[in-house]
Amino acid sequence: MAKLHLIKLSVGSDSIESLITWQSSNRAKGADGLPRHITRMWPKRAAELLDGGSIYWVVQGLVQCRQRLLRFDEVTGSDGIRRCAFVLDPEIIRTTTAQKRPFQGWRYLKPGDAPADLPSSRQSEDSLPPDLSAALADIGVI
Template identity: 60%
Template sequence: MAKVHLIKLSVGSESVEQMKDWQTRRSGQRKDGRYYHLTRMWPKRADELLDGGSIFWVIQGVVLARQRITGLEEMTGADGIRRCAVFLDPQIVRVEAMPKRPFQGWRYLDPKDAPRDLAGGREEADLPPSLAAALAEIGVR
């Protein structure tokens, strides 16, 4: 079995730091403090996701970060609708900026098409996503 990733828009986030802050505040949603992203659809390729897959986050039209997927769990909301909780490692890994057009929901991402982690796991100050995308397009980042 080969691993596969997910790609998802971080709706409302203007930076990786803002997304990280939001997740930290939401991690209290569970008694064990683990953060999860809730989605309506259960991934058909769950085993491949759990074989080392990550969720790549698109912020302001640019893929800028990823988080390792640590588990999937069915959850039923107060409305009685069953959903899939995608549990994520709290470590957010910055990746090389990659422009991405808007889309709805999430998509599978083949590892060969995924942006690479930034060299040495470096933590850079957030550039505006539009600048990061422009630099990526000309091969600077």
């Protein structure tokens, strides 16, 4: 079991499908073809995160999926500023939904606080509308 995870808002995504579409684009991939998310801050607890950790994505106010963290690469932007690229496993794993208020940047997430993965038989399901998912999560159904 992982020692630590990250949680991050998927800004601009209105569904898991739109996150998948974005990560399939050339702009979201590194030279190795793997999806990556570039951020200003480098995780101080990188070793714990890379010991089986994932990034949990908050889409439309709900944690809905995760991706395994493969490594962290240093990248320098056209502005000359060094940043951290979270290099991700291309497989997006759907999770049970959990409401999450907006926050800036990313946060560490303890494994005990992470939503459970959906069973493999439900991984190919379309996402529920955000309002319905939020209502069901609020009453503890999902």
